[in-house]
Amino acid sequence: MELDAHLLARIQFAFTVSFHIIFPAFTIGLASYLAVLEGLWLKTKNETYLTVYKFWLTIFAVAFAMGVVSGIVMSYQFGTNWGPFAEKTGPVLGPLLAYEVLTAFFLEAGFLGVMLFGLNRVGPKLHFTATLLVAIGTLISAFWILSANSWMQTPAGYMIEDGRYVPADWLEVIFNPSFPYRFIHMVLAAYLTTAFVVGAVGAWHLLKDKTNRPARVMFAMAVMMAAVVAPTQLFVGDMHGLNTQEHQPMKVAAMEGHFETQQGAPLILFGLPDLEDAETKYAVGVPKLGSLILEHDPNGEVTGLDAFPREDWPNVPLIFWCFRIMVGIGVLMIAFGLTGAVNALRKKLFDAHWHHYWAVAMGPLGFIAILAGWFVTEVGRQPYVVYGLMRTSEAASPIGAPGVAGSLLGFLIVYLIVFSAGAFYILRLMRRTPDADPEKPLKEGPLRPSHLADELGDGGEQTSGADNV
């Protein structure tokens, strides 16, 4: 019974946090993108940038609302389902989360209203400041939450008092060994994810009308981001991996499918990790490349899972496969970005239809890569909730299985409704043709639903505001 409740609590956390991360990942990137767009508009006075800004602002509003409400759940779930964890790590993690609220959430929420509704009330300069502050807020938020998460992966700067982890050195806590890598890796992932969504939407409108100027702006900026950031991400990801190798070698062994500690280890590309037989079956790999990447020596010794007690092994196949999904998508993103750069140099960026189709297909992949990457790092932390210190099995609240199952069911139903509706509305907002005519600015937004209806064709013929009641 107790084990069941524990497993249900883990499923519930995995579900709610996976659902949540999709929205911040998107809004971190989108907020920065909006700030750049509005900055370009103010600098160049080119109305196309404002059109693109307004196009994405409404989408940002929907995604942000979903991020906020699913985030409130997270701030309470440590207490409802993970009481002992909250109590023991409270001295270290509590202040990090409190600083996130104080420095980031209030900043974002405080200026979001001005950003969404205030352009005509405060004027362009102050409005740009509001956009900028919201964008900075999303990054500060990422800073604190990734610091807290990284502390659970590579705890540092603490001492143990009365069974609790108490801070000894705050700088060591905040800038714990894996934090800088994880932070940069995640922010770049958010930027890439957003770039590919923007690129897909731009490409979709280019396929309908390749002269559409806002669509051209979207697509060109997205390709530029992909060409620069995707290769950078490969480099950052590699450094993050080496950091993990140093602090959590068992996780890397699972990612690589290395069961045996060996010298001159291969880089396994594909295979079937088998926990029962403790080997990766049908492994296809490059000899010695594993040692070369991880140890910078073709004959270097790479630690395998056999160096750790078997009961401590995480779910190796899941980690192995998620890692390959993430890296595979990363490689696709690099290929897309470089192809786009070549097309741009040949002045064919807006003519290469095949590249636009490719872009549309790439649209959702960033989200999948982010989820896969988080699965690698979080499942790879098991069986610990705080790596090496506190086991996940010691962390759960004394709530019975039926209680956890009931709340899980509630979350499933509500999230399913909210997610389907939100995804549907966002896709519909993306379908609007961005109109560059400065005489006819986009008017949609919470206060002008009738204009939105015009754009969307929702409600058929009845497009005048009064008839829609």
Add this chain to the structure above:
Amino acid sequence: MFDLPTIWAALICIALLSYVVLDGFDLGIGILFPLGRNKDERDVMMNSVAPVWDGNETWLVLGGGGLFAAFPLAYSVLLTAFYAPVIAMLLALILRGVAFEFRFRTERGRKYWDWAFIGGSTAAAFFQGVMVGAFVQGVVVENGAYAGGWFDWLSPFSLLCGVGLVAGYALLGASWLVIKTEGDIQTRMRALQLPLGAAVILLIGLISFGTIFESEWVRERWFNIGSYFFLWIIPVATALVSGAFFLAVRAKKEITPFVLALGLFGMSFAGLAASLSPYMIPPAISYYEAANADSSLAFMLVGALILLPVILGYTGYAYWVFRGKVKVGEGYH
């Protein structure tokens, strides 16, 4: 006197009170939403809080995050004890929160999101009240963990508190709409202020008696003439605020009734704090016992003292930007 746990207990109280003050009218508008007669009226009601609701709800995140940070034991025990109402409140807040965006994104589905807004706001308010009631009644703790049953939070008293908070938030919502609207809808909201105000004052009275008779030590504190005599300032002030509220409503003031309704909340909060302090988990664990390590509290206090005034500053700015009446069909764009 002013040691770190005390300062943080005060700060958590301030965060909770700020939440109630700011999100109360915002949830209240959801509770009153069925009274909007058509789409335009409902648009106006929602738009009166659309630019600020997000910031209002952030105080709830601060309440949760702050409790985790300052009093991890209380966070862990209370949320486990109130498991069902907490989850219900969170789900309700999700449904009402997304309604702010979703109802403007669809014609066909608008009525469903209207109901999500109504149901979510009402349920969130109700379960918050239920938790206040369950908190007053006390929580069973053994060896630093919750040791009660699943439905300990459920009692006639906690349900009464749930109803009380729904009525209270509705009063705040109506008073807010009197400030932010004009014409027909303002007249109707003004007409609601008297009955809602009377109901709220009656409920405050009932809940106060309930609180006093729920536990002996609270009773002793209030009736032990001498040491705690000054506490009677609170009920006396509540009576004065109530009287002023009715006078202000009859004089058709716009802002004053809202401020006085907030005053009723402030007095109720003070009464609750006076009854239950120093317990963080009544009836046994004080805020000293539940407090985090001093080094953690000190680290956060530096930030809180610098950041809270800044937050209040720009929150005030956001309200100022969107000051004035919200008109039908008039957009912020």
